[in-house]
Amino acid sequence: IWQEVLGLEQVGIHDNFFRIGGDSIISIQLVSRLRRAGFELQVKVIFDAPTVAQLAVVLEQSQAAALIVAEQGTLTGSFGLLPIQQWFFDQHWAAPQHWNQAFMLRIPASIDTTAIADAIQHLAQYHDSLRCRFEATSQGYQQHYRDSDHGxxxxxxxxxxxxxxxxSLHTLLSDYQRGFDYHQGPLWQAIHLTGYADGSARLLFAFHHLIIDAVSWRxxxxxxQALLTGQSLPDKTSSYRQWTQAVQQYAETHVDETAYWADVLRDPMTLPAPQQPHTAQLRLSNAQTTRLLQQANGGYHTEINDLLLTALALALHDTFGEADCPITLExxxxxxxxxxxxxxxxxxxxTTMYPVRLAVQAxxxxxxxxxxxxxxxxxxxxLGFGALSQQGVWDSTLPPISFNYLGQLDNGTANNNRDGMDWQITADACGEMxxxxxxxxxxxxxxxxxxxxxxxxxxxSQLDPTQTQRFTESFQAALETVIDHSCTQAKAGGIKTPSDYSVKNLSLSRLRALESCYGAAGNTIAAIYPANSLQQGFIVHQLRQPEDDAYRVxxxxxxxxxxxxxAYQEAWRLASQRYPILRT
Incomplete structure (x- = not known):
């Protein structure tokens, strides 16, 4: 399952999921596949046990899974918006009906349009958000589940x-996406495309963004794929309505996050006035992308967003001359x-949107x-930034530079196996979204x-074209530099940082001091954790009365x-490996 989700031919049982191409989005896919295989777990388990060996132990030893509450059947009724949906309505777009997401799915050419229509009908009944429409009320917009997919x-x-x-194909696909009506419908469109030169077919899905995100594409x-190959769908997971209510409750119980976000929003950066919008593209080679996904994260025990945002920090510094750049992260x-x-x-x-500050160091x-x-x-x-904003805790403006990494959209398609190409999201143009x-x-x-x-x-970009070019060239160069540096460090031995240890307020300088003291002779610090109350008493006694052996056993x-x-020494070495306290 790990190999299929990550698109790798081989995964070792001790390979860290996040060091070989996994990320938070793919972890959602992994958990979904594991649940279909009969395992009970949630996404956070992958972060706690990121190798096959560790996960196997957790799944084997875990007690009965927490009861998941999930509405079943065809849902009806009205409910509120998530913060990201509220953000959409707050923008007052010139053409709000044409603000979509779309993707292409490669499917076997042998599947006929009738079978596809039946599967889509089933899909609309199963995924309740696909039957949502939006109503303007005196309290603001509400969303409403329809009991039928009609309209x-x-x-x-x-x-x-x-x-x-x-x-002409671009015009055709664009025309289908210009008339979505979030008040009455339709809010999405499917198109069966045939006649490709290689004999394959495509299924284009276009949705108004109000009801879809990139995780939903997968x-x-x-x-x-399941419906068109004769398989049934599993029981539903928790509904969008349940999640909306949970986010509202989160805001009510986490007002203490306000100080954190106020600090992040301090001192906005002075930026030039917007110019005419234009686009630019960056891309890594296949070899560099492989290094980024499968090697570079070993250098500093990172995830891919750490590396991408480091490169972005360097590019923004080069473009605007600021070492501390606030951006919006999705x-x-x-x-x-x-x-x-x-x-x-x-x-x-x-989707969540929230501010972060990228700081270039020495x-x-x-x-x-x-x-x-x-x-x-x-x-x-x-998650709390938007939730608290929606509750009126503050009226804040997000930084005008936004970054969003959507993950790997076509896991496992790098090989030339034609059968493996079906049921994958392709890079085909989908029209004007x-x-x-x-x-x-x-x-x-x-x-x-x-x-x-x-x-x-x-x-x-809405920068001056010359400034846009400088930014894209700097970003490209920074990406390659970050990848090279991280891969070099991975080969030399990865470096751990404070967040790799479950210790509050552990600074980098304190960690380096501990490593200098206890990491001599090639040793590494496996874990850092606070002494319990009894141990703290022993330590205080030893510091006050170093000659007293009362607690020496x-x-x-x-x-x-x-x-x-x-053999005796080896037995004790193995015992110390089994019992971490003997190495403490």
């Missing part, structure tokens, strides 16, 4: 792409805030470590993903046979 989904279309050139892709938003909820297979728009290593530590310190990966008239306030809107084995980053063992000293 919510546009009729399935079918086209032979061999009859269109690139421009869920829909997996479910379409996350998938499906965080572990309630043990009774599981949204790993729930379709909807869960050298690359320190910048990378500072970025990693900053990201680890964010409460619940930013967002109206050009929906011009936001962002100076830089950066979105990245790995497709066809290559990291690709798109930049929508000695045990004399009599062996009535000859000892093999080498």
């Amino acid at each position: 919510i989904m546009a009729p399935l279309q079918q086209h032979d792409v061999s009859r269109y050139d690139d421009d 869920i829909i892709s997996d479910d379409m 996350g998938h938003g499906r965080e572990a805030i309630d043990p009774t909820l599981d949204v790993s297979r729930t379709v909807g728009w869960f 050298d690359l290593a320190d910048t990378l470590i500072a970025t990693k530590e900053m990201l680890r310190a964010i409460p619940r990966k930013g 967002v109206s050009p008239s929906n011009r936001g306030d962002l100076l830089l809107n950066i979105n990245g993903a790995v497709q066809q084995g290559v990291l690709q980053l798109s930049v929508l 000695q045990l004399l063992l009599d062996y009535h046979h000859a000892l093999d000293i080498n």
Whole structure:
């Protein structure tokens, strides 16, 4: 399962999930696959046990899983918005009906349109968010589950792409996406595309962004494969409505996060006025992408966002001359805030947006470590920022530079196995997903993903074109520098940082002092944890009365046979490996 989810031919039982290409988005897919295989776990377990060997122990020893509360059947009724949906309505777009997400799924050419229509009908009944519409009320917008998919989904279309050139196909696919109506419907469209030169077919899905996110693409892709290959879908996970209520409750019980976010929003950076919008593209080679995903994270025990944001910090510093740059970071938003909820297979728009500060340090290593530590310190990966904003705790403006990494969209398609290419999200153009008239306030809107084995980053810029070029060239160079440096450090031996230990307020200088004291002769510190109350009493007594041996315990063992000293020493070494307290 790990190999299939990560798209790797081989995974060792001690390979760390996050060092070989895994990320928080892929961890959601992994948990979904494991649950289908009969294991009961939540996404946070992957972070606690990130290797096959560790996870096997956890799953074997775990007690009965927490009862997951999930609404079943066809849902109806009204409920509130998530903060990201509220943000959409607050923008007052010029063309709010044309603000979509779309993706292409490669499917076997042998599947006919009738079978696809039946599967889509089933999909709409199963994923309740696909039947949502939105109503303006005196208290603001509400969303409402319809008990029928009538009017919510546009009729399935079918086209032979061999009859269109690139421009006319782009126009065709764009036209289908311009008329979504979030008040009455439709809010999404599916198109069966045939006639590709290699004999394959595609299924285009286009949704108004209010009901979809990039994690949902994978869920829909997996479910379409299941439905079109004669499989049934599992019981539903927790509903979007349940999640909305949980986020509201989170805001009510986490007002203490306000001080953290106020500090992040301090001293906004002075930036130039917006110019005419234009786009730019960056991409790594296949080899560099492989190094990024499978090797570079070993250098500093990082995740991919740590490396990408370190490169972004360097590029922004080079572009604007500021060492401390606030940006807006997007996350998938499906965080572990309630043990009774599981949204790993729930379709909807869960995205979170929150501010972070990227700080360039004296050298690359320190910048990378500072970025990693900053990201680890964010409460619940930013979920509280939007939740508290929606509750009116503050009226804040997010920084006008935005970054979003969407993960690996086509895991396992880097090989040339044609059978493996079906049921994968492709890099085909999907038409115009967002109206050009929906011009936001962002100076830089950066979105990245790995497709066809290559990291690709798109930049929508409202900077001066010359400044945009400088930024993209700096970002490209910084990415390559960060990858090279991290891979070199991985080969020399990875470096741990304070967030790798479960100790509050452990500074980098304190960690380095501990390593200098206890990490001599090639030893490494495996774990750091606070002394318990009784141990603290022993320590205080020793410091005050160093000559007193009251707490020194000695045990004399009599062996009535000859000892093999080498075997005896080895036995104690193995005992110390089994019992960490003997190495403390």
